[in-house]
Amino acid sequence: xxxxxxxxxxxxxxxxxxxxxxxxxxxxxxxxxxxxxxxxxxxxxxxxxxxxxxxxxxxxxxxxxxxxxxxxxxxxxxxxxxxxxxxxxxxxxxxxxxxxxxxxxxxxxxxxxxxxxxxxxxxxxxxxxxxxxxxxxxxxxxxxxxxxxxxxxxxxxxxxxxxxxxxxxxxxxxxxxxxxxxxxxxxxxxxxxxxxxxxxxxxxxxxxxxxxxxxxxxxxxxxxxxxxxxxxxxxxxxxxxxxxxxxxxxxxxxxxxxxxxxxxxxxxxxxxxxxxxxxxxxxxxxxxxxxxxxxxxxxxxxxxxxxxxxxxxxxxxxxxxxxxxxxxxxxxxxxxxxxxxxxxxx
Numbered sequence: 653x654x655x656x657x658x659x660x661x662x663x664x665x666x667x668x669x670x671x672x673x674x675x676x677x678x679x680x681x682x683x684x685x686x687x688x689x690x691x692x693x694x695x696x697x698x699x700x701x702x703x704x705x706x707x708x709x710x711x712x713x714x715x716x717x718x719x720x721x722x723x724x725x726x727x728x729x730x731x732x733x734x735x736x737x738x739x740x741x742x743x744x745x746x747x748x749x750x751x752x753x754x755x756x757x758x759x760x761x762x763x764x765x766x767x768x769x770x771x772x773x774x775x776x777x778x779x780x781x782x783x784x785x786x787x788x789x790x791x792x793x794x795x796x797x798x799x800x801x802x803x804x805x806x807x808x809x810x811x812x813x814x815x816x817x818x819x820x821x822x823x824x825x826x827x828x829x830x831x832x833x834x835x836x837x838x839x840x841x842x843x844x845x846x847x848x849x850x851x852x853x854x855x856x857x858x859x860x861x862x863x864x865x866x867x868x869x870x871x872x873x874x875x876x877x878x879x880x881x882x883x884x885x886x887x888x889x890x891x892x893x894x895x896x897x898x899x900x901x902x903x904x905x906x907x908x909x910x911x912x913x914x915x916x917x918x919x920x921x922x923x924x925x926x927x928x929x930x931x932x933x934x935x936x937x938x939x940x941x942x943x944x945x946x947x948x949x950x951x952x953x954x955x956x957x958x959x960x961x962x963x964x965x966x967x968x969x970x971x972x973x974x975x976x977x978x979x980x981x982x983x984x985x986x987x988x989x990x991x992x993x994x995x996x997x998x
Contacts, residue, residue: 657744657987658691661856664743669849670717670732672842680852684859693747696863700997703988704909705742707754708881708916708923708952710735710850713836713843714757715917720836720843723918723953726964730953731917735849738915738951741984742853746861748988748996750909752854753866753902754846755881757837757922762800763874764818765833770794780834781960786819804874813890814875821886828921830877837871868902879925882933903933911994912944915951915984920963923952924970931977942978943993947971950983 661683687693713719715731723731742749761768767777770784772794778784784794794815801811819830837844846854854865871878873896878884883898906912912930916923927947934941954967975981982991989996 658746660740660743661687664739664849664852666736666740669736669739669847670715670729671848672712672716673848675848675852675855677855680856681859684856687746687856688860691747693860696750696861699748699750701748701911701995702750702909703748703911703913704906705749705752706881706906706912706914706916706926707738707752707850707854708914708926709755709757709837709918710738710846710916711757711837711843712845712847713838715847715850716843720834721918721955723955725953725956726962728958730956734915734917734951734953735847737984738948739849739853741948741951742857745988746857749857749861749863749913751863751866752857753868754854755868755870755916755922755926756844756846757878758839758844758869758872759835759837760839760872760874761835762804763871764815765831765877766835767832769797769800769874770815770832771797778832780832781957782832783828784819784830784832786816786823789816789819810890817890818876818886821888825885827885839872866905868899870899879922880929881922881926882929885925903930906930907934907938907941910944911946911988912941913946913948915948917952918955918963918967919952919971920954920967924967927974927979928970931974931979935977943980945974945979946982946991947974947979948984949981950985 713721714723715735763769770778778794788794796811796815798808801808822830858865868881870881873884875895876884876886881899882903884896887894887896889895914927954963956962971981980992988994
C-alpha cells in the first residue's frame with residue numbers, strides 16, 4: 653500500500669516557493685536514489701494503479717511575484733502558496749504518482765493577444781488587459797497591425813478580416829473576449845521556465861521513480877489564444893482551413909490512467925479551459941472517465957488584477973460545473989486513499 657504522507661525531504665525549503673534559484677540536479681538525483689531506497693519506492697513502471705499529475709503552466713511568469721502575469725488571486729500572494737502546497741503534494745505522494753505532465757505556455761512577441769499585434773486609428777497599441785469584442789472590431793476601434801502581418805507573411809486585408817472572424821468565433825463558442833495580455837511566457841526568457849521549487853520536485857520525482865516528465869507545449873500560434881493544453885481557442889481560419897490542431901494524443905494518453913489529477917495556473921483561464929476541454933471530450937466519447945478526474949482546488953488560483961479585473965467568480969462557477977459533471981474537487985492535504993472512488997493497488 654501507499655505510504656501515507658511520505659516525509660518532506662530535507663532539501664525542500666517551503667519559504668523559497670516564490671523565489672528564483674538554480675536547482676542542483678546532481679545532488680537532487682543522488683538524494684532521489686537514496687530516498688527511493690530508504691522508503692522502498694519502486695519504479696513507476698511497476699505501478700498497478702496508474703496516476704497522472706497534469707500540472708498546468710507552473711512557470712515563473714505566473715508563479716513568481718513581480719513577473720508579468722503573477723497569479724496573485726484576491727490574497728495577492730496566491731500562486732506562491734499554491735506552489736508550496738503543490739510541491740508538498742508531490743513529495744508526500746511520490747511513490748504513487750506515475751507520471752507528471754507539465755504544460756508550458758509558449759509565446760513570442762508577435763501574437764494576437766499581445767499589445768504589438770493591434771493598433772487604433774492613432775497607431776497606438778492597446779494596454780494590457782484590454783478586452784476586445786466583436787463590436788470593437790466592427791467599429792474599427794482596434795485593427796490588426798499591418799507591420800506585424802507583413803513580418804508573419806500574411807496579407808493585411810486577410811488579417812483584418814481574420815480579426816473579425818476570430819472575435820466572432822470566440823463569442824459563438826462562449827469564450828472570453830479577446831484579451832490583450834502583458835508579454836509573458838516568452839520562449840527563451842526567465843519567465844518561461846518552471847518555477848524552481850516545482851521544477852525541483854518534478855526532477856526529484858523523475859529520478860526517484862525513473863519517470864520522464866512529459867512536457868506539453870502550447871500557445872505558440874500567432875493567430876489564436878491557447879489557454880487549454882488540448883487545443884487553441886480558435887482552430888479554423890475564415891476559409892475553414894485549420895490553423896491549429898486539437899491535442900488528441902494527450903487526451904488519449906490521459907484516458908488510459910486510473911486517476912487524473914489536475915492543478916496549476918491560472919484557475920480561471922488555462923486550468924479551467926483545459927479541464928473544460930477534457931470534460932467535453934470525455935462526455936462525448938468516454939463519459940465514465942469523468943469520475944477519474946480529481947482537481948486540487950488549493951493548488952490553483954484565478955487571475956485577479958486589483959481595480960482592473962477579477963475572475964474569481966468565473967473560476968468558481970467553472971469548478972462547480974466540473975463537479976456537477978462527476979469530477980472530484982479535493983484538497984492536496986487529503987490522503988489520496990481518502991478520495992472518493994480511489995482504490996490504490998500496489
